[in-house]
Amino acid sequence: MPVNLPEPVADHLYPVSGVRIGVAKAGIKKADRRDLVVFALDAGTQVDAVFTQNRFCAAPVQVCRTHLSEGRAIRGLVINTGNANAGTGAPGLQHAQRMAQACAELFGVHGSQVLPFSTGVILEPLPIERIEAALPQAVNACHETNWLEAAQGIMTTDTQPKAFSERVQTALGTFTVTGISKGAGMIRPNMATMLGYIATDAQIAPALMNGLAAALANLSFNRVTVDGDTSTNDSFVVIATGQSTVMVDDWGSEVGQAVWQSLTSVARQLAQALVRDGEGATKFITVTVHQGRTSEECLKVAYALAHSPLVKTAFFASDPNLGRLLAAIGYSGIDDLDVHAINVYLGDVHVATQGGRHPDYREALAQAVMDQSEISVRVDLGRGEASETVWTCDFSHEYVTINAEYRT
């Protein structure tokens, strides 16, 4: 059961003019499930993307980087679940290229105009023939209204599809932002999430597109973690079809701000959805670190808290064993940290000050916070002006069950 994650409804996912989506059942890992998704993008569409920093990055990630660097307009995406095509060496690279090429031929475009993506088990050969066989069916099914099917078609251990959508009225007209993502384990995105796709019909100036995916990721996907394991396949793609009358050539303008706000909002909801549906999650935890000297040291502290198995199991148990927060802050890697300057809060409860427990702390107050499903932890480092926020979940029996049985 995900934590406070509403099931998306097809009617609430606005189509993005210029983006058509088709889904098929290729039988990649299991029979009779949606596991192949294609995006057809109209001419004139701009695409920006960021990918995993894992050195064992998957074959499709390598092909995406090559295709993007070749500079031709991207006209299609092809995505399979059930197999990550990672740790597959030279044959894996050929499979990823074949996957893009087969899709490109059906779309009538050049091979490098299609980006391939894979997610699933690592170190096993991609069943490329099954993908090639099912591709025509996916391409023929392409339609603007298939966002929910796409969200379903990229799931692995996710318990529900993840999709968010906004339609905004501005002085220049209406624009739409719709996106999908998948989790739910091996989630500590480093530049991007496992898989995330956001499309808008706003006309975004080419100069603003370059680096847009990375900028959005740093406000969303790069601030969530489930288990600290950075995937081999993380990919996040931003698509702008330019078919709305809304034109942006400056993020600072009123309309620019509206589009930026909407892109950020959808990206953040998609990223948080990964955590809400994190493997075995029962709590959604927001960790905010203030008063650091740099963003980097705030993130060190936030991730130490968000990754500590002891902190995460205490949240699972709703046990205010808050000494574990102090221990994690203490080993987070800030060498000259003065623990007497630190203040720690659980929700509104002031837990620690002056290197010890706050005099007004009462366990019953902390227990009341721990019993919630949405919990915030705030650490004031007392040494600077920087701050950062990271979202994570607890660590439950269910996580162990899911990951002990993943391949069965």
Add this chain to the structure above:
Amino acid sequence: MPVNLPEPVADHLYPVSGVRIGVAKAGIKKADRRDLVVFALDAGTQVDAVFTQNRFCAAPVQVCRTHLSEGRAIRGLVINTGNANAGTGAPGLQHAQRMAQACAELFGVHGSQVLPFSTGVILEPLPIERIEAALPQAVNACHETNWLEAAQGIMTTDTQPKAFSERVQTALGTFTVTGISKGAGMIRPNMATMLGYIATDAQIAPALMNGLAAALANLSFNRVTVDGDTSTNDSFVVIATGQSTVMVDDWGSEVGQAVWQSLTSVARQLAQALVRDGEGATKFITVTVHQGRTSEECLKVAYALAHSPLVKTAFFASDPNLGRLLAAIGYSGIDDLDVHAINVYLGDVHVATQGGRHPDYREALAQAVMDQSEISVRVDLGRGEASETVWTCDFSHEYVTINAEYRT
């Protein structure tokens, strides 16, 4: 159930001449359990120690550092379990000082000649009155043969006491090394373990004592991890009473090598015992990384593997889902890692080469290794001459249970 960890037998723990140990029941957290241990050290004993690098280090760790820096001969140790006296601010510091002072008065020595240690829950006030009340009983019980009782008296979530002992014959006579340690969670020692004590009666030249604990820790306690959580209380103490006829003024001499070998052996067994009895452990895993450019990068890869929840749950399930090994190597933090130069082995099975699965790999071979309780993972990075070994355990339902219920 610990993994292949023999229950220590009192008869096999050799007394160390010059070290007497007393144990009492102070009722610190639970009634009627051994929770207070004192060591009485004869005049002429040398002591060296290393402590946690956690910035939220416990009050007793701070007092130990102060007492050691004052330079008086250390004549006693006092250790409680059930409360870590960490995250306790100024009052905690006073409690740690009182604990040492009360013990020193009973021993008839100066307060700074006693080192205090605590382990247990963080952020709760130490019940110092109960400790002071029980101290005379512990001091009166002091005897050379109480090593097993001491090992029992420092346990927290440990399922069994940890003690190892060696008596060695040399050309200069006989010497003894006996040690105890405790785990079993919040274990990623950084300079030392949660609590470890090794005593020898060998006469070790003062110049060789300085830094001995750190050197031994780097071969033992600093190479194990259970959950990656570095404790606030890690302390490792080496005691040399000098009451044997065996004299060492050069580790390179024949006798020096024998003593070094014995100290290392006991330290390593104690450190590995923490992992074998790691919370919820069902497998003992040795991770060796070869052909790195530096020890540091070998340790990055080894700890990435040893801390990955996905790797650890796969070992728990005996599931050769070995793509997770590649993912962890890939995100371990070596920016210019060439994955095509890497070879990965599970036991004797060659898993990965050339960025993908080895052509001779068969899942049945890997499954046979995964079914063992002692498993080795070897990574050859193919970029240098350095190598490192880290010991860890798997990640089970029992770990979640233990840490969700720790305070109940």
